[in-house]
Amino acid sequence: MSAEISLTVNGEPRRIAAGATVADLVAALGLDPRKVAVERNAEIAPRSTLGDIVLGDGDVLEIVHFVGGGDHQTMTDPDTWAPDTWTVAGRTFRSRLIVGTGKYKDFAQNAAAVEASGAEIVTVAVRRVNVSDPKAPMLTDFIDPKKITYLPNTAGCFTAEEAIRTLRLAREAGGWDLVKLEVLGEARTLYPDMRETLKATETLAKEGFLPMVYCVDDPIAAKQLESAGAVAVMPLGAPIGSGLGIQNRVTIRLIVEGAGVPVLVDAGVGTASDAAVAMELGCDGVLMNTAIAEAKDPVRMARAMRLAVEAGREAYRSGRMQTRKYADPSSPLAGLI
Secondary structure: OOOEEEEEEOOEEEEEEOOOEHHHHHHHOOOOHHHOEEEEOOEEEOHHHOOOOEOOOOOEEEEEEEEOOOOOOOOOOOOOOOOOOEEEOOEEEOOOEEEOOOOOOOHHHHHHHHHHHOOOEEEEEEEEOOOOOOOOOOHHHOOOOOOOEEEEEOOOOOOHHHHHHHHHHHHHHHOOOEEEEOOEOOOOOOOEOHHHHHHHHHHHHHOOOEEEEEEOOOHHHHHHHHHHOOOEEEEOOOOOOOOOOOOOHHHHHHHHHHOOOOEEEEOOOOOHHHHHHHHHOOOOEEEEOHHHHOOOOHHHHHHHHHHHHHHHHHHHHHOOOOOOOOOOOOOOOOOOO
């Protein structure tokens, strides 16, 4: 009988033949090495070297992929109105709506909602692969990362160290450097811990990441993040998943006016009018998940959000009328019969 060694894989004890490599382990688990990232003893195992890394007794491995946390139609007819583009970190997009990939009943519904929304970017969470069922469907089977930009995020991270480690794995899994950073302060409000967020932003920027950063609706904090290397700032409109809408239009407007990078409202949107308000304030875009995923008809709501973002942007570009304290008639009063 050949000798075996003991490993811990995604928190579970496993055994494998002595002399086996990381590639042998991935194959034994029935996983596609192109769709996962591997961390061995808290260090990234580059995909190109999996066949060269020999496993040792007692090694601890984490194997992760992207989870929810097709091409889509766009308005390209030159005779119809089309939204203007926006750019982040040198990458240009038509849609100003970014959607999440969590809380849907299944991946198929998620994919249908993404298509209806017209979104070109989706946020994805990095989670352990289910090594007990390696053939289980993955998000990448339904939403093609070659057609839709994946924005790996650090949902659920409460320290800078956790967030940085997560995004290093994300880059190994898919090669993405454009990422969404969020470092939460505590579980009840899911408000960001700005001290840890700033620390993580500085480290990630130095390592070549392009962090789009979830933050409090504070114009001073937004400028500090920009100075630290954030390629976009993403102030909350209200607590994550609350659906309360934008609670402080003044600070969002001040962030927009002072920013040298794109500003996107992230969190708190509940319905289409909330998305329109964000765009009317001059934001470059809106990120949402729960507002679509928890609607009674997510696909229809995704379509509504798309239209709301486009309408809000057009209203902002149009330059709205000034507000007045009293009525001002649309028709002249002179010459009445």
